[in-house]
Amino acid sequence: MLVSLNTTLEERVVREAQEGIPIEREPFRVLAERLGCEESRVLTILSRLKETGLIRSISPIYDTRMLGYDSALVAFRVNPERLEDVALRVSLHPGVSHNYEREHPFNLWFTIAVASGEDSMLEKEVERLAEMDGVEDCVVLRTKKTFKIGVRLDPAQDARAKEKVERKSHSFVPLTEEEKEVVRITQLDMQICSRPFLIYAERLGMEEEEVVEKLREFNHRGVLRRVAVILRHRKAGFVVNGMSVWNVPPERVEEVGSFIASFRGVSHCYERTIDGNGWKYNVFAMIHGKKVEDVEGVVEEIKKETGINDCQLLYTRREFKKERIRYFM
Numbered sequence: 001m002l003v004s005l006n007t008t009l010e011e012r013v014v015r016e017a018q019e020g021i022p023i024e025r026e027p028f029r030v031l032a033e034r035l036g037c038e039e040s041r042v043l044t045i046l047s048r049l050k051e052t053g054l055i056r057s058i059s060p061i062y063d064t065r066m067l068g069y070d071s072a073l074v075a076f077r078v079n080p081e082r083l084e085d086v087a088l089r090v091s092l093h094p095g096v097s098h099n100y101e102r103e104h105p106f107n108l109w110f111t112i113a114v115a116s117g118e119d120s121m122l123e124k125e126v127e128r129l130a131e132m133d134g135v136e137d138c139v140v141l142r143t144k145k146t147f148k149i150g151v152r153l154d155p156a157q158d159a160r161a162k163e164k165v166e167r168k169s170h171s172f173v174p175l176t177e178e179e180k181e182v183v184r185i186t187q188l189d190m191q192i193c194s195r196p197f198l199i200y201a202e203r204l205g206m207e208e209e210e211v212v213e214k215l216r217e218f219n220h221r222g223v224l225r226r227v228a229v230i231l232r233h234r235k236a237g238f239v240v241n242g243m244s245v246w247n248v249p250p251e252r253v254e255e256v257g258s259f260i261a262s263f264r265g266v267s268h269c270y271e272r273t274i275d276g277n278g279w280k281y282n283v284f285a286m287i288h289g290k291k292v293e294d295v296e297g298v299v300e301e302i303k304k305e306t307g308i309n310d311c312q313l314l315y316t317r318r319e320f321k322k323e324r325i326r327y328f329m
């Protein structure tokens with residue numbers, strides 16, 4: 001059921017909280033100051049929207065690669081009669097965060113991440129899953145370049161509107177055991193209160209300011225993307241989403257990927273590896289809209305502006321799993 005935002009202030013709170021909650025001792029007070037209202041108003045709005053289900057979570061959002069995890073997008077071609085059973089068993093894997101049925105011969109798509117060990121660990125996990133009865137073929141598509149990552153849904157925004165996307169590059173530095181413990185605790189949903197980082201600190205046996213400083217450091221290093229509100233798409237009115245896949249000449253990937261990422265309706269955009277089984281599409285973009293015309297309008301504009309017409313749009317039929325991975329558990 002759609003959850004409505006009742007006031008302009010609620011719309012602004014949701015918009016700002018998706019962009020990022022300040023990493024401060026009193027983050028919601030700082031957010032309220034930016035919005036020109038009282039902290040209590042922000043807390044009341046976020047609490048209501050969490051209770052109604054519009055807000056899926058409020059927490060630090062970590063970068064899988066920068067935590068030392070190996071990840072990939074995987075597609076299975078599954079016998080339709082076995083699809084639901086296979087999907088449910090794939091969803092049981094603790095490294096699977098998103099799992100969808102999509103409109104395509106490769107009908108089951110999921111993301112999987114495993115703690116880095118030997119180089120072939122992820123492939124071994126995928127091979128094990130692919131042994132299930134009903135799985136007829138699979139492709140493993142790794143990220144080569146990230147153009148955009150982060151869902152920010154604005155009910156008042158046209159999916160075809162443009163935005164500037166800032167891209168940062170960070171070098172991987174292994175986390176210490178103490179830092180892994182900070183991630184383990186702070187990845188849990190943040191309480192909606194005046195000093196949420198104090199609650200993390202108490203669980204960690206640390207001072208509140210130590211936790212705040214460590215999260216700021218994580219953010220600077222690229223380990224932490226942001227602390228933010230994540231919405232449930234459908235409750236926000238974005239009931240249509242499609243994964244667009246594009247066959248882009250290698251010399252144009254940077255240009256085309258950057259252009260696709262500029263659309264407000266695009267939440268994720270990557271260059272991915274192609275697969276020896278004949279998968280030729282190397283640029284992926286998730287497009288969200290309130291209706292089919294929103295999504296297809298973005299696709300048509302991309303075609304028009306880039307001249308790239310070799311693409312497919314894979315609509316989501318069913319969502320089997322959508323939750324963040326619990327790291328270092």
